[in-house]
Amino acid sequence: MHEVVVGALVRGGRVLLAHRRPDKRAFPGVWDLPGGLVEGSEPELEALARELHEELGVRIETGAASPLCRVVVRATDEPALLSAWLVPAWRGTAVNVAPEEHDGLGWFGATELPAFAHALVRSSVLDALDARGEHRG
Numbered sequence: 001m002h003e004v005v006v007g008a009l010v011r012g013g014r015v016l017l018a019h020r021r022p023d024k025r026a027f028p029g030v031w032d033l034p035g036g037l038v039e040g041s042e043p044e045l046e047a048l049a050r051e052l053h054e055e056l057g058v059r060i061e062t063g064a065a066s067p068l069c070r071v072v073v074r075a076t077d078e079p080a081l082l083s084a085w086l087v088p089a090w091r092g093t094a095v096n097v098a099p100e101e102h103d104g105l106g107w108f109g110a111t112e113l114p115a116f117a118h119a120l121v122r123s124s125v126l127d128a129l130d131a132r133g134e135h136r137g
Helices: 044-056 119-131
Strands: 002-011 014-020 035-037 066-073 080-087 102-109
Touching (some): 002 044, 044 080, 066 119
Antiparallel strands (some): 002 014, 014 102, 066 080
């Protein structure tokens, strides 16, 4: 089973989402958390740091990251274990440095969050925003 990590960069009550290109095999045209595959025996947080640097150009502070949820997903024929992380601290400005993966980035407040590819990940992000004092309204 493949392992996938995604990160919810949060700041000022908003979360950064990436819009998956319409030609992607898994979950095309969906707003979702950025991230990607864990390589080999790479620890999850290392994979998350690498993926967010490759896709957004940021360096996350792994010591500040905390797990949101885990879910088995079936984006294609093979299931994957998806781990979502809350990322409240990073260095750099998030930009789309992986246009082959995403065709846009956007910051969304709790009341603006679109549907994600996985409902559990979305509800976990909303719970995290609530816990940080950001109410759903």
